[in-house]
Amino acid sequence: MDERVREHASVLVDWSTQIESGDDVVLSVGPDAHELAVAVAEKLGERGANLLATYDSNELQRAYLRAHDGEFEGSAEHELALYEEADVVLSIGGQRNTAAKADVPGETRQAYRKANAAMREAKYDTRWMSTVHPTRSLAQQAGMAYEEYQDFAYDAILRDWKSLAEEMSRMKDLLDDGSEVRVVKDGTDLTMRIDGRTAVNSAASVTYDSHNLPSGEVFTAPYATAGTVLFDVPMTINGEAVRDVRLEFEDGEVVSHEASQGEGVLTDILETDAGARRLGELGIGMNRGIDRFTNSILFDEKMGDTIHLAVGRAYDACLPEGETGNDSAVHVDMITDMSEDSWLEVDGEVVQRNGRFRWEAGFEG
Template sequence: MDPRIRNHAEIVVNHSVSLEPGDDVLVVAPPIAEDLVVAIHELIGDVGANPVTMFDSDRAERAFLRAGDDEYETPAHELALIEETDAYISVRADDNVTETSDVDPATNAAYRQANQPVLEERLSKRWCGTQFPAPANAQLAEMSTEGYENFVWDAINKDWDAVREHQAQMVEILDPADEVRIVSGDTTDVTMSIDGNPTLNDYGEKNLPGGEVFTAPVADSVEGEVLFDKPLYHQGREVTDAYLRFEDGEVVEHSAAKNEDVLTQVLETDEGARYLGELGIGMNRDIDRFTYNMLFDEKMGDTVHMAVGRAYEDTVGEDNERNDSAVHVDMIVDMSADSSIEVDGEVVQRDGTFKFEDGFEE
C-alpha cells in the first residue's frame, strides 16, 4: 500500500475526527477507495473505536432516483443510525463522474429535501469528508492517475498546525468585521454584512483537505452581482459562467452559459436556496489548479467562493438568523488578477496576495 494512504488515514482518524476509545464510527465509501478504508479501519482498531462501513454507489443512487416518482420520505432508519454515531467519515471517489447526469434536477432537489434531516444530524457529529484519488477523478481533472495522486496527497498530507497559524491571520481580520466587499474585474462587485457571525479556520478537520477561512453573510444583506468564472460541476453536469444578482440578500436574476437549468433548479429548491449561506476564502496554495472537485477547488489559493443555500450553524451568531435550505452549493470566483477583497473599507487582499504576505501592494 502506498505510504501516503496511511498518512492520509492517520490525518482523518487522529486529526480530523479525533477518535477516542469506544467511539462508534460510521465510514461511508465506494469500493474503489478500499485501500483508504482499510487503512482507516486499522487505525480505528488501534484507537479502540467501533466501525460500521456503508457501501456508497452513484450507480445505485441513479437507479433509485430514475425509478422513483419524485416523492421521497426521510429515511428514518438512516437517521437512527446517524443519531447513534459519534463520528462520521465520508470518502469520495468515482468510477464515473457523470453517473447521475441523466437524473432530472427536480428529482435531485426533491431527494435532497427529504434527506435534509439526515444531513443536519450528520453535521452535528464529528465528521470528515475527504477524497481518494480515483482514475475517474483524475480524468475529470485532465491529469494522469499518478499526477492526480500526487496532487491529492500534496494537498492533504500537510502540517495542519502550520496551516492553522497562517490562516488565523485572515480570521483575525474577518471575525470582528462588519462589511465585506468582493470585486473582480468588471463582472463582480458584491457587498455583504458578516456582523456578529463567527469566522472559522478550516485546517483539515471537517473537510480534508482544508485550506480556507469562511463565515456566513447576514442573509438579507447581500447586494450586487457575481460572475463565478470557475465552472461548477453539479449533479454530473458542468455549469459555466454562473451569474447571480442580489437585492436585499435574494437572488433576483441569474444566468449561466452552460446548463442554466441546473442552476435554476438549485435556486428553486426552496426559499433559502436564493440566499447566500457561506462566504469562503481559499488559502491552500498546494491546490494550484482547477480540478472540477469542489472539495479541492474551493480551497484553491487566490479564490473566493460563495454558497447559495444552507448556512452552517457554527458560522451564525446568536443574534442572527441562520439561512436554512436543503442545498449548499459552492461557486468560485478567480481572485488572482484585477481583484480585491475589502473589509470595512480596507483592502486586505489584492490580486490574490493578502496584506500579511510579502508582495502585497498598498
C-alpha cells in the same frame, strides 16, 4: 499500499476527527476508495473504535432515484437513526463516474434533498468529515495523468495543518472584527454584511469546526448581499458541467441568474426552496498546496487565489448561539478566481489583491 494512503488515514483519524476508543464510527466508502477505507479501518481497530461501513455509489443512487416515484417522505428514517447513534461519520469519496447522476431529473433531486433534511442535520451533529481518495475518474476530470493527480492530491491533503491554522487565524480575526466585505473584479462588484458572525478557521479538524480534508479556507455566513458576482472557475454540479455563472443580488436574495453552460441545473438549485436564493457561506481559499483548478469543489474552493460563495444552508458554527441562519436543503459552492485584477475588502481596507494576502510577499496595497 502507497505510504501516503496510510498518512491520509492517520490525518483523518488523529487530526481531523480525533477518534477515541469506544467511538461509534460510520464509514461511508465510495466504490474506488477501497485502499483508503482499508487503511482507515486498520487505524480504527488500533484505536478500539466501533466501525460500521456503508457503500456510497453514485451509480447505485442514480438507479434508485430514476426508478422512484418521487415521493420520498419517511424514506430516510432508518438512516437518520444510524446517524443519531453515531459519534463520527467519515465519508470517503471515490466514484467511478463523477457524472453518474447527471440524468436524474431536477425535481427528483429536490424532493430527495428535502426528505433527507433531518438525516443531514443528525449527521452534522456528529464529528463528521469528508475526504476523497485520489481516483482515476478524478484525475480524468482534472485533465491529469493518474500519478500526477495523486501527487497533486497528497500535496493538498498531507499539510502541516497546525501551521496553516496559525496563518489562517489572521483572516479569521479580520472577518470576526469586520462588518462588511466587498469583492471586486471584472464582472463582479458584490457587498455583504458579516457583523455578528463568527468566521471558521477551517483547518481540516473538527476542533476548528472544519469538516473537509483537504481544507484550508476561512469562511463565514454573510447576509444582506447586494450586487453582482461572476463565478468563472469551471464546476461540475450534480454531475453536469456548469460554466460562467452570474448572480445578481438585491436585499440578500438572488433576483437574476445566468450561465453559459448548465443554466438548467443552476435553476433547479435556486428553486429548491426559499433559502436556496440566499447566501449561506463566504469562503476564502488559503491552501497554497493547491496550485491548479481540477473541476472538483473540494480542492478548487480551498485554492489560495480564490473565494467562493455558497447559496443555501448556513453553518451553525458561524452564527451566534440560539440564532438560526439561512436554512435550505441545499448548500452549493461556486468559485471565482481572484488571481488577477481583483481585490477583497473588509470595511474598506484591501486585505487581498490579485490573490496575495496583505501579510504575503508580493502584496500591493
